[in-house]
Amino acid sequence: MAEHLLEVRDLAVRFHTANGPVDAVKGISYHLSRGETLAVLGESGSGKSVSAAAIMNLLDMPPAEIRSGRILLAGRDLLEMSAEERRRINGKTIAMIFQDPLAHLNPVYPVGWQIAETMTAHGRPRAEADARALELVRRVGLPEPEAALKKYPHQFSGGQRQRLMIAMALALKPDILIADEPTTALDVTVQAEILKLLKELQAETGMGMLLITHDLGVVADVADRVVVMNRGEIVEEGFVSEVYAGPKHPYTRKLLDAAPGKGAMHEPIAAGEPLLKVRGVSKLYGTFTGLHEASFDLMAGETLAIVGESGSGKSTLAKVLMRLEEPNGGTAHYKGRDLLAMSPKELLGVRREIQMVFQDPTQSLNPRMSVFDLISEGWVIHPEILPKAKWRARVAELLTEVGLSPEHMRRYPHQFSGGQRQRIAIARALALEPDLIVCDEAVSALDVSVQAQVVALLDKLRREHGIAFIFIAHDLALVRDFADHVMVMKSGRIVEIGTVRQIFTSPREPYTRALLAAGLEPLPHGEAPSAPVLAPAAEHQVVNHLA
Known part of the structure; x- marks a missing residue:
């Protein structure tokens, strides 16, 4: 010893x-x-x-x-x-x-x-x-x-x-x-x-x-x-x-x-008019290109996962779509209206329909507000969603849905662990009953059983209410279970888009194959998802996810 x-x-x-x-x-x-x-x-x-x-x-x-x-x-x-x-x-x-x-x-x-x-x-x-x-x-x-x-x-x-x-x-x-x-x-x-x-x-x-x-x-x-x-x-x-x-x-x-990667891969949603149509969106930081002419479609009720290394432009794209960063070019039509051309007054009207769960809940949750105030804040801005008399009951319901206790609504963010804070952030996003949720590593800080619970909740909301998700993640096993399409980014560019099955079984680009090869199996000593079949790129054609 x-x-x-x-x-x-x-x-x-x-x-x-x-x-x-x-x-x-x-x-x-x-x-x-x-x-x-x-x-x-x-x-x-x-x-x-x-x-x-x-x-x-x-x-x-x-x-x-x-x-x-x-x-x-x-x-x-x-x-x-x-x-x-x-x-x-x-x-x-x-x-x-x-x-x-x-x-x-x-x-x-x-x-x-x-x-x-x-x-x-x-x-x-x-x-x-x-x-x-x-x-x-x-x-x-x-x-x-x-x-x-x-x-x-x-x-x-x-x-x-x-x-x-x-x-x-x-x-x-x-x-x-x-x-x-x-x-x-x-x-x-x-x-x-x-x-x-x-x-x-x-x-x-x-x-x-x-x-x-x-x-x-x-x-x-x-x-x-x-x-x-x-x-x-x-x-x-x-x-x-x-x-x-x-x-x-x-x-x-x-x-x-609760380990991810064991479920059946989702089949893509039938073609129709996209909920979000992004074309040629770019973002420059001085001479550095953070995002280069990104283009893709997102259907109502669909989950598009965005994967890639740190600095690949995933979060930059999310922030541009949310107008937290101003783009240098391109369009992003949401229900036919260009988000990137809207005035602040117009944006306020669609804010409740598009919510974002940030990667770092310590920074995104106001430390001076209780959990009740954090989750109900959106109803103050958009009072038409829910009568004030029902706020407390709805907060309790949302906390239960994300795996917390209703009595937690009296506490403040610093009284929770990192994973628990992220669950509060997810509950806050769900409170406004949005049509699109942008999740920037939203479940990366959660333990596997709660992660499975939250992802099941998001999947249920997608199926029952038609909520679409842009799901930025580095957990490939989770992406395999939850997403319909996968978009691979590198150095600010989209290098590959395809269905989950296409990306995981026949990736076209060497970079995509390298990402898949680097992923860790959640259960290598027990039941694990089967390894992706990495066939030569020349033998396969990936259906582009553009209209």
């Missing part, structure tokens, strides 16, 4: 709230050995991140209280160390990659300075720190690394910001890396590269990695052992292959059964 780098023994954490005490972690124990990857798997609110925060001394006490337990680092109890000792350990011996990169990167400093600060705070000379920062940015795969160091966090995509967080965590070659959902915001090719990088670093340094995730494919690909948590308790643990092949606890079986 390898030496245990870290041991958590009987850890219990309670939060004192206005509604009474909440036991977030209930006497859990696990260990991490040198060179090992231990995955902590479970749903939002299961206590995964709270236990990690206790290891890093990041719990606010109060309201948090560590009621019992020991956290041993090489035999020494972290909970008995002084704050100064913990500061010397954090970053240098134990480093952490956080789930929400935008909330943990300082918006007023260039990212190169922030990466170097990780090292200078522990006594490294500035010149050495700057050189190491450049090396790290290159290694995590950011384009134009010299220029990237001078940019600010808002100038990067969500996936690129997560790569920067990984660079910061690896700066001092820690003995233990705690990775809290490290690949949630990453596309499949970058995810594969980052996971490979982390495993290479483990081989080089003997680093132990504590991987907190809801992604079954990531666990299967990189973890040695897995601990499954539910409601603050460990319900199952063991080697990944054994747990996946023969789960003993009903909760573990529920997680594995």
Whole structure:
């Protein structure tokens, strides 16, 4: 047995709230050995991140209280160390990659300075720190690394910001890396590269990695052992292959059964007049082309998935269609009217019909508004939707539909996990009963069982009410289950459009084939979707999704 780098023994954490005490972690124990990857798997609110925060001394006490337990680092109890000792350990011996990169990167400093600060705070000379920062940015795969160091966090995509967080965590070659959902915001090719990088670093340094995730494919690909948590308790643990092949606890079986990629592929909707007809839409940022002459159709009740790497133009296209960014050319006719030519007054009239669920709920939800106020806000602007007397009942209904409790309407965004906040954002979008919802990585932060529940809800709304979806995602197994058509983007251009069956069984472009090859199977040790048949491009013709 390898030496245990870290041991958590009987850890219990309670939060004192206005509604009474909440036991977030209930006497859990696990260990991490040198060179090992231990995955902590479970749903939002299961206590995964709270236990990690206790290891890093990041719990606010109060309201948090560590009621019992020991956290041993090489035999020494972290909970008995002084704050100064913990500061010397954090970053240098134990480093952490956080789930929400935008909330943990300082918006007023260039990212190169922030990466170097990780090292200078522990006594490294500035010149050495700057050189190491450049090396790290290159290694995590950011384009134009010299220029990237001078940019600010808002100038990067969500996936690129997560790569920067990984660079910061690896700066001092820690003995233990705690990775809290490290690949949630990453596309499949970058995810594969980052996971490979982390495993290479483990081989080089003997680093132990504590991987907190809801992604079954990531666990299967990189973890040695897995601990499954539910409601603050460990319900199952063991080697990944054994747990996946023969789960003993009903909760573990529920997680594995919810894995996407096992359903039948959707057949496309019959041809007719498109709900949305986009032609030649472009967006320039100075001399940089963010979007180049995008053209496609979307039918009522149809789901068009948009896939591609970070920086490919997926979110830019969504923001242009929502008029959050102004285009440099093109048209987008919605029910026969050009969205891109409408005045602000005209736009207000169609806002309720087109809703957007953003990638980062921390930024899209007002922290000063309660959940009730957030969901009902649209009814204040569009009072014709629902009488005020029915607001509370409808909010309760929407929260239940997305897997939350009606009593959550009294809370505020900061009182929820990342996945729970995203469910609130989805409920807010559904409140206005739209005809089109643009989902920008809307379910990427959700655990598999809730993801399956939310996607089933969206699919039901599509079938019953004819809601159309533009579904930006990097989870190819989910796209396979939910979408009718798939649009593949690279460097601001659409490189391929086709039905789900065409894209997954006979992709035409090498780039599409590379994306499919990089995807992780959710259940490689159990029932998994059959591998796509990657036939030579010359032998197949993909039906274009243009009118």
